[in-house]
């Protein structure tokens with residue numbers, strides 16, 4: 001059973017003065033058992049968000065808190081790299097990191113081999129990683145979406161010695177995010193079935209790369225203008241394990257709705273019949289979904 005994850009990518013929004021309050025509000029309104037929650041603020045807000053998330057008011061009934069993630073990491077451990085942040089510098093500030101986001105591929109010229117180096121650096125430092133892949137609109141329209149994403153996954157992971165999953169607390173170190181570039185920040189979303197087909201394709205590539213258990217243990221999130229209204233279409237797909245949320249993750253009402261829906265999926269995955277059980281019902285805090293999400 002794969003875990004259900006909702007990760008918030010705040011992008012270049014919030015300041016150290018207001019990020020803590022927003023994180024606390026979101027954390028206190030998303031206490032669904034079995035949902036791994038991650039908030040990824042800008043670097044300068046990591047400490048404020050981590051401090052704000054230490055309180056008991058954000059802890060779910062299964063004992064899990066909200067983990068803190070960075071939005072990027074440098075591939076080298078230290079050195080003359082002005083303005084950069086290495087994985088070891090994130091110790092005590094973040095336990096997750098987003099790698100290969102399309103906005104960094106676009107704006108910072110990040111390539112698959114470079115992203116692979118970031119993955120290695122992050123893993124060596126014990127960070128859980130969310131690796132983003134996704135096609136452009138013209139690539140989808142040309143019927144090349146799967147081929148493009150296959151090449152991205154291979155380019156990031158192949159030959160990098162990253163085939164072993166390194167499962168800790170029931171969760172692999174690697175989480176994938178399928179984010180069609182044409183859906184990010186545009187209000188357009190993929191169809192749930194199309195996103196699920198891409199999740200299957202991503203796991204097929206992981207299997208071809210030799211990842212243990214054919215990549216079946218790797219969570220695949222959908223990202224691209226997810227809201228509380230659209231999340232259900234994606235979580236209805238068994239191959240999709242949650243969402244990487246951008247714009248909507250800055251809105252507590254939206255996050256409350258998204259995580260509430262994710263909680264239904266988490267409860268259904270814990271129920272042998274597969275029927276949704278209301279989060280918080282007896283039994284909802286047992287089983288592998290009840291792991292304490294790593295906190296910073």
Ligand code: PEP
Pocket residue numbers: 009011179183184185186187223224225226244245246247248
């Ligand atoms: C993202 O930044 O990963 C993202 C999915 O953004 P949005 O939800 O705003 O499209």
